[in-house]
Amino acid sequence: MSNILFTNARLIDPEAGTVERGALLVEGGRIVAQGHEIGVPDHVEVVDCGGKCLAPGIADIGVKVGEPGERHKESYKSAGQAAAAGGVTTIVTRPDTNPAIDTPEALEFVTRRAQADTPVNVLPMAALTKGRQGREMTEIGFLLDAGAVAFTDCDHVVANTKVFSRALTYAKSCGALVIAHPQEPGLSEGAAATSGKFAALYGLPAVSPMAERMGLDRDIALLEMTGARYHADQITTARALPALERAKRNGLDITAGTSIHHLTLNELDVSGYRTFFKVKPPLRSEDDRQAVIEAVRTGLIDTISSMHTPQDEESKRLPFEEAASGAVALETLLPAALRLYHAGQLDLPTLFRAMALNPARRLGLEAGRLSAGAPADLVLFDPDVPFVLDRFTLKSKSQNTPFDGQRMQGRVLATYVAGKAVYRRP
């Protein structure tokens, strides 16, 4: 493992909340020193950052890889390359594969595939219930031993409250983190858009944003009962925020994330029935988007994820209602997030707090920081360089990005995992 001295960098330190010119010394895969001036020790490679930004690598909770079942949509190899090119140094994979990752054996398969093919860290999540059916809990203890970092049925809500409360109770006894999709399934079933003027005009079946609050309210009540460790995968509406705020104030072990698409796009982007903008939950109103940005700024929403969901052309080239949900985002997460920086809404330490520090903390990882002792998972990027995204240049096997043809600003120059360069912009 090489030793590197990064000089002349803008160091984005989400822990300290600072952006400072300086240098960073990496030895043995870990950060050993950060400072304004660091003398060049022997036997180190010096990387002159040229005044560009150096930040902790992104830890992305909720990445879908198509293995097993849909390898043609995304393999561990392609997902790893996309992650590296996007400055994502840790991908936390979803168990909503086919079949679901709901046994230790299936989890071992994922771990093996990931180790063989992926240049970035892969941490697998496991299903909370068998087959994500919401009936019986999985072997949470064995799955933890096998390396599961969290338990989630992804976009399947465990509708049976008794089943969910027992799973939370059991997970709590194992110290496991449960990640849920807060949504009232009775209201959201069949919906392709958020109810409002737009959905009414386009004649799309729609769900009220209230469904998210109702789902969150239920889950919070169950947390009061069980004391479990809980993370809401995506909070996307203004109405859910007061409930989240109260739950945190009351000391429940709750955190929440949101997706990059809900932070940067709104329901009007779907106009013309563009299925690449169909995500789950559906894109929201501009008022909701602004409220969610503000919640990330204040820290009420802890994490930002790509919710990377590869879909092939066939599953998207359908009438809007029939088309599959989801968008790829590993490579566009950082440039899209930088839109919020360039718009003056979120500064760089806040963005990396939500994309690197907080997700790592929630999973109990040492990464996500620029402090001595942390793993040298780093992203070097130029926040200002403009480009127009061509989706066919993406490294994912699927190119279903809503940002195709859009002007973006900010590009990854290099990505390091444990001090080793896994990506360098050609």
Place this chain on the structure above:
Amino acid sequence: MSFAHRHLLGIEQLSPADITAILDLAETYVDLNRQSAKHSDVLSGLTQINMFFENSTRTQASFELAGKRLGADVMNMSMQASSIKKGETLIDTAMTLNAMHPDLLVVRHPHSGAVDLLAQKVNCAVLNAGDGRHEHPTQALLDALTIRRAKGRLHRLNIAICGDIAHSRVARSNLILLGKMENRIRLIGPPTLVPGQFAEFGAEVYDDMREGLKDVDVVMMLRLQKERMDGGFIPSEREYYHRYGLDREKLGLAKADAIVMHPGPMNRGVEIDGTLADDINRSVIQEQVEMGVAVRMAAMELLARNLRGAA
């Protein structure tokens, strides 16, 4: 007069001048259709394919007749029976048909936006014959022509649209068209079928039919789309008829010369009283059917002119 559209996908894309142009041309076809020799050759040599992914008798017959009277070669394809059952996607079906070089494609599909999607993939002119809950432009145009002939104008009228607005593409297209022509629109129905968001389109929303019908010039009833309902929007048909069915007593609150419309097919005794529907002094329901053929002839002629211009 030019009609600057390649397709007729919705009313939303049309200007008031476009709408007037279609209606004016349709008037000439109303006259033609009432003669014994009803034939014209403005579409001769052109191929019209009617692709219906959803059951329809009336609209399909109307489009077929319109095409035949204008001299087109018309083919009907019932898509429920064919390729989708074999797993072919909408776009593949469209590409296959496109390779047969049709000139006019008339499409109905159960999903909103499906006709727009299909129109992006073919070279011919596409007419939307109804997509999901989205639009049904020729229905709104024929309704507009009917109103204009009965009332002598198509602006500054008080028009009530009653019933299942939420699931109705007819309501959406009419709301857009009548709004563009500067009429006052009231939407009447139970709140489960008339979501409050429709107020944002500049319509007034009423859940009390008696209040909503006061002094209106036009009462447009909608079919209670039973097949569209997931269940539980209304307690029962009889309660619906009691509160929202159009009968003489409720119609008495509208203007004395108010006309009654219905896009068909009707559920007599559910949304409308049967004898009222048949009353030729108040109901223009049969005239709507007649105008439907004329409006579709006009729309196809205007699109065909562009096709020939491009050739």
